[in-house]
Amino acid sequence: MLRYVAQRLLMMIPTLLAISVIVFVIIQLPPGDYLESYIAELQSQGESVDLDKIAFLREQYGLDKPLYEQYFRWLLGMLHGDFGFSFEYDLPVNEVVGDRLYLTILVSTFTILFTWAIAFPIGIYSATHQYSWGDYGLTFIGFLGLATPNFLLALVMLYLANVWFGTSIGGLMDSDYIDQPWSWGKIVSILEHLWIPVVVIGTSGTAGMIRRLRANLLDELQKQYVITGRAKGLPETRLLLKYPLRMALNFFIADIGSILPSIISGAEIVAVVLSLPTTGPMLLGALQSQDMYLAGSFLMFLAFLTVFGVLLSDLALAMLDPRIRLQGATVR
């Protein structure tokens, strides 16, 4: 087991290096850099451009250096926890991301809890009552939820709220509290606004999880050990929870890895539509304005979390499932 862990950790290094190269290439590919578009913008507004300042900035951020040197500076900085400097916000990337990160984690955590709370009972019900009316109805609703793209759902919800309540439900808090220090009122306001993004973002995830839980549980329920357990006189609930459900949860553990990056990126498009102060709209803005260090470091961070999440779920699976542990294979 220890050898397996060490092997996997070592494998992460080249993977992450390759990812960092790709990310760097992607953020370098658009023609020009942020300073050039900054100059163009100033000129179009008729303002004078302080060339000294531009030159200073260029030197400060190493934009005048060859590409490979920029890359290594960026890479070394990240290893030290310095994610570079955001041109647009005129702040270190860490500080730009900071507050948004907490709000994103908040929204995502509630979304995940919501998904689990809804998906588990429904999935178990559907599987144990296969082909009943309840199963058909819930499966159909699940399909609808799966097919409706989240951002369109957000759009429709915004519209309905506007028509029915006459208010805008966008944002994550009342406008009075934006940029205010944390207070009790702000927390209450956030909690009041939270449910809409949670429901909107959680819908398709819930639908998907219901479908997979149902399918996995149905597979297990047909197996002989279930019949054996029933023949021995185990009560139904205990029988269900103790054996087949545990077996059906492998997919769930394999999923935990992919949850990690999504906690941080937090459903980018929905966030844009609902104008949430999370990391998604920030990344979008950074990509559009060529704020390369902000976009690059954030992409890199997400990719790192994905790699790390896959490792975590592989380890958890290996620990829980002796078949995987003994064969050393991974399940995705």
Added chain:
Amino acid sequence: MNNASAIPHLEHFVSSEPFDPHSIEALTPEQEKVYMASQWRLMWWKLKRHRVAVVSGLILLLLYGSTLISEVIAPYELHTRNIDNVYAPPQRLHLFHNGNFVGPFVYGWDYQLNMETLKREYTQATDQIYPLRFFCSGDRYEFWGLFQAQFHLVCPADGGTLFLLGTDRLGRDMFSRITYGARISLTIGLVGIAISFMMGIVIGGVAGYYGGTIDFVVQRFIEVLRSFPELPLWMALSAILPVNWSPILIFFGITVILAILDWTGLARAVRSKFLALREEDYCVAAQLMGARPRRIIFRHLLPGFISHLIASATLSIPAMILGETALSFLGLGLRPPITSWGVLLNEAQNINVVALYPWIMLPVIPVIIVILAFNFFGDGLRDAADPYK
């Protein structure tokens, strides 16, 4: 055993009729039909039994068929502006006017600008009756960019209007625009899946067939690609597309971007199948007879599981359609004058506009229908892909 003596002794009987030792293997015509049917025929029979899948397939067929003649179906041309009817609400179809049968017609709109709220207000003018014209000549268009024509299935009455789904901020008919948008939105999924299908089969096939170092490199590469969260990478890549590219180039750029992340799943499936299948006797036999790898891959190995691949490919088309819609919605994907459903929805980004003129949100509905249809159809196809079960 004791009873044996009670049974009267029978004489040894030999039938004089000719005996066919193979009679037990002979098949009735119905059986023969089933046993001799090709795999594709079996799949078709199985698919036919899946009602929802068949209906979804028909819907998709209709929609894709409509993209061939979008110009004829749409009552207006894509860019026709009706300056007098900006943000006009949908006109309802009527059959009777004051109890008299008129045939399908719409009432005209009386328009006035509310000077206090600056909202455009339309009221139905029941004195203006515009009967629909069928198989008529209306707006001039260029059919597939090849030749000019004026033929439409439905046109507005002379001097009248026909806005079944309302108009947008430039007074363009939403129904016509959705009809035209289907052409781009639906084909982008097909083109994208074609690219990712080719990449997946070739790369996965090579990795699985040769194994060893090539396999290792491909596997690592796929792992790296998969480590990117899907949407941010799409956004980053489409931010790269130069602004001065022609719309067609942008279209292909977007499809390639959508395909870049999609082929990995397919490649993995192909690879693991190949790893197992290349040890089979028939594959070794082909090798011994001197068949080249390309022939073995495409002639001997692929046909064995191509049906599975097609089924799983069908299931990933909706993700591509959605990807394009999302990117265009954000303004990162296709740009006008190319019109897709996502581009149309881009106008619905401002919730204040949507609240006043909700019909600009209507392209949502075809998107959901197409995605549901593809999901159901793909599900049926996947079940049918294994006809021996």
